[in-house]
Structures are given as structure tokens and as C-alpha cells.
Amino acid sequence: MSFMCIPVFCDYIRIGEGYEKLVESIGGVAVDGDIVVISETPISILEGSVVDESRYDYGIMGFLIAEVWCKFFWGYVMALFNYNSRTISNLRKMPVEARVHKEFILRNFGLKHALMPSGDAGVDLSNVPGEFVSLLPRDPVKSAYLVKSMVFDRFGVDVDVLVIDTDPTYCFRGRLFTSIPLSVEGIVNDTGVFGYFLRFFSEYAGATPLASTLTEDAQSLIKYANLAEECQENNLSNFFETIYNMTDTFEADFNEVSDKMLEEVKHIPSVIIRSKYLY
DSSP states (O other): OOEEEEEEOOOOOOTTOOSHHHHHHHHTTOOTTOEEEEEHHHHHHHHTOEEEGGGOOOOHHHHHIIIIIIIIIIIIIGGGGTOOHHHHHHHHTOOTTHHHHHHHHHHHHOHHHHTOSSSGGGOBOSSSOTTEEEOOOSOHHHHHHHHHHHHHHHHOOOOEEEEEEEEEEEEETTEEEESSSOOOTTEEOOOHHHHHHHGGGSEEEEEEEEEESSOOOHHHHHHHHHHHHHHHHHHOTTOOSSHHHHHHHHTSOGGGOOHHHHHTSOOOOEEEEEEGGGO
């Protein structure tokens, strides 16, 4: 079966704003049978699942993880193994605020996530203002079914909903795994830095499905997630894959990015995947 992907543009969703703006943007485009793929960050932002890290202080472990483990081990030692050059560059120029971020991850998610060079515990630093970070959705299954219900109630359109995270899933000897704490059934999750090391011996599968109203297996959901991610990249000049992409776009330090700046650029919080036989 072949599919077409439709980007759903939406104004920037502010922290704790609720689902209305997202649902309106989906309902104006969707038809019965569509699969709506939604990135986890807008879900977390609209639900208020965010933390202002400027309210936290770092300790000796936060300092050592950021300045020794991440900058030196990941930033220099791993470069000897032809590690991704862009990631190496980003690690070497980590700001001092990374110490607080690592302390926050350590206290709330444990050492195995704090030792990650990036994507630690699925906490996202991009698409949020100032020193806010967005956590993974509290209950992505509930969120997926809520969006499905709201689209039907408001527009009379029956869609399925898939919530995804751009943090990757890999395949090792036929078994899918991801480092982040959440995923759909069929993907081993919460592997943290152990999974990050294992990825060097594994095959990249794609973005990680967190929850879905579909009954399809993990491999099928990953296929939809990859189609949606490709659609976002192809339709946005400001695809904020990392916080560094965001700060480069605005030519500002990450703690200087404001809601107003984020409102000035296009956003695609969701992508509609439609079977071509519907046409």
C-alpha cells in the first residue's frame, strides 16, 4: 500500500495552552481513515509537561557529567571512532547551563540517562522558550485517544493517532530497542546509555512510536513515524532537530529564545498519512 503525507501547519502552541489549536489544525485537513502522526514535544507543551531548569542548581555530579564525561569522553574520545561530526561539535561547545540540565536528568531519571550525550530521557530542549525543557508526555496513550476523540467530536472525522519521538529506535539481532523511557509494545525502552553504546552494533530503525490508537505492530508504526519525520524535514526550513538548530535560526543563545521568536516561524506539530486508495 502506498501513502501520501500531508504536513499540518499550526501556530506555535504555548505552554499549557491545551489541545484546541492542535485539534483545529488537524480537523481542517483530515478525512476518515487518516493516520495523524503527532510529535511528542507539542503534546508535552500544550499539556504543560515542562520544567524551567533555571530554577535548579547543579552539584558536583552535574558538573562532572557535563564537563568531563560529555565534553571530554563523548566530545573527544569518541571522535577517534569517527563519531558523528555535528554531534561532536555540539558536545564540545556545550554551554555551562548543561551542568544544571545534567543534574536535573540525574535526579529525576537516574545515572543511565544522565550519561547520555544527547536525547537524555527524551527530554527536549528545542521548541520551548528560555531555559524550559519539555518532558515526555505523562500518558501518551491517553493523549492519543483524546486527540482522536476531539477530532471526531468537533469535525465528525474518524482518524487514528500516533504519538512519536524523534529519538531513535534501533534493531539488534531482530530486537527493537530505544534509550528513552517510553515506547509502544514491541520496543524495549529505558535502556539509557547502555542502549546508546549498543547502537554502534545495531541497525537504525527510525523514530520511536510512543503510543497509538492503531493496533499495528511496532515495525509498521515506525514506518509511519519515519514518513512523518521526513515530511516535516522536507516542509520546514527551520526543522529544530536539536537546540543548536533553534539557536542558529534565531541567532541567539538558547536561554534568550522567547515565545515571540517561536511564533515567527512555521511549525508542523503533526503530519497526516493518507492511503492513496482514498483518492
